[in-house]
Amino acid sequence: MQPEITLGKNRTGIKASPFDAAELREQQGHQLTVGRPAITAEQLRMEYTQEAEAVGSVPPPTNVRGMVGATAQALAGHRMHILLDKLAERLAYERSGVRLYDSMLVKAAGAERLPADMTIEALQEIRDDEAAHFALLAESIEKLGGDPTAMTPCADIQGVQGMGLFQAMNDPRATLAQGLETLLAAELIDAASWELLIELAQGFGQDELANEFTQALANEQRHEARVRTWLAAELQLLARVHH
Amino acid sequence: MALSLTDIQGTPVDRQRFTWRELVQAPISKLDDDAFTRVRIILMNGLELEANRFSHMAARMNRDLRGELARIRRVEQHQATAINWLIGADHSPLETTIAYEQVAIEVTAAVAQREPDEYLAQTYRFGLLEDFDHMYRYSAMLDRLEGKDANNILQCYTDILPGRPTMVEHRHPDDDLRTPMDARTAHPLSKLHALTIMSAEQQTHNYYMNIGPLFTDPVARLLYAEIASIEEQHTTQYESIIDPDQTWMEQWLMHELMEVYNYYGCVQQETNPRIKALWERFLDYELGQLKHVMELFKQIERRDPLELIGESLPDPIPFASQRDFVRDVLTREVDLRARGTEYVPMEEDSELSIAYRDHMNSQGSPTEAVADGYVYRPGTELAALHKRAA
Numbered sequence: 012m013q014p015e016i017t018l019g020k021n022r023t024g025i026k027a028s029p030f031d032a033a034e035l036r037e038q039q040g041h042q043l044t045v046g047r048p049a050i051t052a053e054q055l056r057m058e059y060t061q062e063a064e065a066v067g068s069v070p071p072p073t074n075v076r077g078m079v080g081a082t083a084q085a086l087a088g089h090r091m092h093i094l095l096d097k098l099a100e101r102l103a104y105e106r107s108g109v110r111l112y113d114s115m116l117v118k119a120a121g122a123e124r125l126p127a128d129m130t131i132e133a134l135q136e137i138r139d140d141e142a143a144h145f146a147l148l149a150e151s152i153e154k155l156g157g158d159p160t161a162m163t164p165c166a167d168i169q170g171v172q173g174m175g176l177f178q179a180m181n182d183p184r185a186t187l188a189q190g191l192e193t194l195l196a197a198e199l200i201d202a203a204s205w206e207l208l209i210e211l212a213q214g215f216g217q218d219e220l221a222n223e224f225t226q227a228l229a230n231e232q233r234h235e236a237r238v239r240t241w242l243a244a245e246l247q248l249l250a251r252v253h254h
Numbered sequence: 255m256a257l258s259l260t261d262i263q264g265t266p267v268d269r270q271r272f273t274w275r276e277l278v279q280a281p282i283s284k285l286d287d288d289a290f291t292r293v294r295i296i297l298m299n300g301l302e303l304e305a306n307r308f309s310h311m312a313a314r315m316n317r318d319l320r321g322e323l324a325r326i327r328r329v330e331q332h333q334a335t336a337i338n339w340l341i342g343a344d345h346s347p348l349e350t351t352i353a354y355e356q357v358a359i360e361v362t363a364a365v366a367q368r369e370p371d372e373y374l375a376q377t378y379r380f381g382l383l384e385d386f387d388h389m390y391r392y393s394a395m396l397d398r399l400e401g402k403d404a405n406n407i408l409q410c411y412t413d414i415l416p417g418r419p420t421m422v423e424h425r426h427p428d429d430d431l432r433t434p435m436d437a438r439t440a441h442p443l444s445k446l447h448a449l450t451i452m453s454a455e456q457q458t459h460n461y462y463m464n465i466g467p468l469f470t471d472p473v474a475r476l477l478y479a480e481i482a483s484i485e486e487q488h489t490t491q492y493e494s495i496i497d498p499d500q501t502w503m504e505q506w507l508m509h510e511l512m513e514v515y516n517y518y519g520c521v522q523q524e525t526n527p528r529i530k531a532l533w534e535r536f537l538d539y540e541l542g543q544l545k546h547v548m549e550l551f552k553q554i555e556r557r558d559p560l561e562l563i564g565e566s567l568p569d570p571i572p573f574a575s576q577r578d579f580v581r582d583v584l585t586r587e588v589d590l591r592a593r594g595t596e597y598v599p600m601e602e603d604s605e606l607s608i609a610y611r612d613h614m615n616s617q618g619s620p621t622e623a624v625a626d627g628y629v630y631r632p633g634t635e636l637a638a639l640h641k642r643a644a
Contacts, residue, residue: 059280066344067285106636107401114471142636149637160633162285162406167344170402174346177400182470 012121015186015249066164069096072156080156094215095157097208100165102148104201105141107173111197112138114180118190125187126244128237137234144227151220172200188249191242198235205231256566257518259511262548264541270329277335279532281342284349287526289356289409290573294520295340295529296357298536300457301450301513302334308509312502319502322550326543333536340529345407347465348396348474352407354458355392358385359412362451363576366583370441374495376597377432378451379583380590381488386580387417388481391621394628395477403634411575414630418588420621423484424614425592426606430490433595437497437504443568445496449512450571452492459485476620483614503551504562510544511563519570 025032069092072080080091116134119125149159162170179185179193205228212221282291309327313320341350359382366378393404393414404414435444462485466478500508517537524530548559591603631638 063280064283066342067283103401106634109636110399110401113398142639145636149633160403160405160637162403164285167285170346170400171344173400178470181399181474183472185470 012118012123012183013186014123015188066167067162069099069163070158070161073158074156091155091215094211094217095152095155096163096165097211098148098152098155098157099159099161099163100169101204101208102145102152102159103162103166103169104173104204105145105148107170107177108141108197108201109138109145111176111180111194112141114177115190115194118180118185118187122187126241126248128244129241133237137237140230140234144230147223147227151223154220155217188242188245191238191245194238195235195242198231198238202228202231202235256569257514258566259544259560259563260565262541262545264543264545265538266542267326267329267546270539270542272332272336277332278339279336280528281340282526282529284342284344284407287529289353289407289411290360291524291526291529292341292353292407293357293360293573294524294533295337296354296457297361297450297454298516298520298533299334299338300357300454301516302330302337303457303460304449304453305330305509305513306334307456308505312506316502319550322546323506326546329539329543333539336532337536340532346400346402347468348392348400349402349404349407351392351462351465352389352396352404354461355385355389356408356412357454358382358458359389359580360573360576361454361571363579363583364571364574365447365451367576367579368443368571369447371435371444373433374435374444374447377491377495378447379587380592380597381451381455381491382580383417383584383588383590384420384423384484384488385417386413386415386584387420387423387621388484390414390416390628390630391420391477391481391625393630394625395474397628397630397634397636398624399471399474401634401636403632404630405632411577413577413580415584416625417584418590420481420484421615421619422591422611423487424480424607424611425487426604426610427490429592429594429604429607430487431494431595432491434495434497437500440497442564445508446512446515446568447571448492448496449508450516452489452496453512455485455488455492459489473620473624476618477624480620501555503547503555507544507547507551507559507562510540510547511567514540514544515567515570518567519573522570523573 021027025035028035072091112134116131116138119129119131119134125131152159176193176197180190185193205224209221209224209228212218212224282295284292306327309323309330313323313327316323341353345353362378362382362385366375366382369375369378389404389412396402396404408414435448437445459482462478462482466475466482469475469478514537517533517540520533521530521537524533548563551557551559551562589600590597591600591607592598593602593604593607629635629638
């Protein structure tokens with residue numbers, strides 16, 4: 012793996028082509044002005060948005076306790092399936108997060124050097140924490156009568172979001188720093204989402220879950236802090252600056 | 255129920271048209287729609303793209319047919335778009351790949367059981383076990399790369415197990431060519447089956463060739479490179495069972511018939527009412543196209559097209575889980591190999607193919623690497639590894 016980014020022949024910016032750029036700027040003089048289309052892109056998007064249904068639904072509880080729980084919540088005006096949807100989203104995130112860390116472990120193992128305080132063992136620890144969080148969420152969903160193998164609407168959309176993280180991390184050309192940036196993005200989303208999930212669980216009176224999730228949140232905040240520290244150290248080293 | 259071909263109506267070709275909004279409809283739900291709705295969409299897109307490919311090849315070799323071909327081809331282009339765009343982009347490319355392999359497994363298995371010719375049935379069973387193995391490899395990739403569960407796509411209809419290992423599926427081209435049927439004597443179902451499965455495999459090949467390089471992960475890139483090569487082999491295999499002595503018009507007629515046959519099957523079995531309405535519209539269009547090509551056939555070949563296509567279509571291919579059949583074939587035939595046009599036990603494998611695959615695999619086998627120790631578990635293999643203590 013190339014350890015760091017260097018100066019080179021990047022051709023993408025306009026200043027890389029001093030002669031052709033001048034000709035490119037002239038093109039505006041060749042463009043005819045036409046009126047706006049009868050139907051604009053915004054209008055087209057609005058039509059699709061207004062007509063669209065959700066990507067799918069949450070499956071109903073599969074056992075009596077779950078059904079009873081859901082009914083009790085519904086009688087109180089609460090919509091249990093919203094909690095199940097968010098739990099499934101978090102589960103999908105943690106499960107994918109394990110794979111993100113698996114990929115980072117490969118990157119770190121191949122690096123010539125790691126920034127200060129960053130070790131393979133520390134990365135592995137975070138990875139194992141994510142796996143434990145996944146197991147916690149699977150158990151939580153089961154307790155509420157849900158199916159932890161189901162992909163719910165929020166889990167689906169979260170999966171789409173996550174594709175960018177995977178693509179960035181899995182590129183063998185992505186440097187260690189770029190890998191850490193990707194992890195930091197993942198951890199920031201993770202920590203914020205756990206906070207919101209705790210509030211939601213408390214709103215449903217699921218205090219036992221909220222307590223367990225509070226411990227998970229504390230873990231995630233430690234992950235975020237560690238990854239941020241590693242990234243900061245790596246960037247300072249690369250830039251040869253000192254904070 | 256058989257569809258009669260003796261008094262076809264359908265929409266006249268010159269009234270078959272669309273607006274862009276009609277081509278880009280709301281996609282199906284990845285979560286709520288039945289997996290077989292997705293299977294039908296992938297299959298029918300494949301058939302329409304084969305119609306496009308055939309039509310272009312025919313146009314290159316038949317000056318006088320170009321206008322007729324182009325007019326129908328334009329409609330089929332738009333049918334293909336309307337159908338393929340029903341797959342929402344919340345399907346990751348790997349998830350769509352899982353769906354493609356489900357098509358290959360379930361439709362080929364259904365065909366294999368209904369195929370009247372034993373040699374052709376063996377051909378379908380042979381390919382089936384290879385696509386079955388691809389499903390296992392891609393499921394491992396989806397699990398280990400994206401942390402997702404392939405069964406979210408498969409909906410428990412299709413097993414995830416090793417089939418004939420992909421690493422031994424690589425054959426010398428001479429060992430992919432089979433004995434073609436004789437169109438003059440072949441059972442009508444045989445002809446419909448061959449065109450259907452060839453089209454499906456061809457589109458699978460196209461799809462993998464397009465998306466393989468979109469992955470950044472090198473193992474994913476390697477995996478698609480390897481499996482795309484097998485799909486090219488499968489396309490060659492299924493193409494080779496089709497009678498090459500048919501005229502261009504005969505082949506065109508059979509293509510339109512095959513499309514009618516499969517749209518009819520979709521209409522009969524579709525559970526989503528909105529999608530069923532689309533299949534009904536396109537069945538109507540295909541009947542109009544078939545009627546038009548039958549007329550052309552009469553004019554050009556001075557023959558009655560009903561002699562070729564019969565007076566009614568057979569019952570459609572069933573869209574349903576073929577799990578029991580697949581498991582049975584797996585037990586009995588996983589160790590078969592191909593030697594020239596014949597299927598042989600492993601011990602008689604072709605020296606040409608052995609040499610070919612040994613070289614291809616000499617720097618590692620992506621399909622072996624990706625599925626290293628992989629056992630499918632609901633909720634992904636992490637669910638098995640990380641069960642919390644009670």
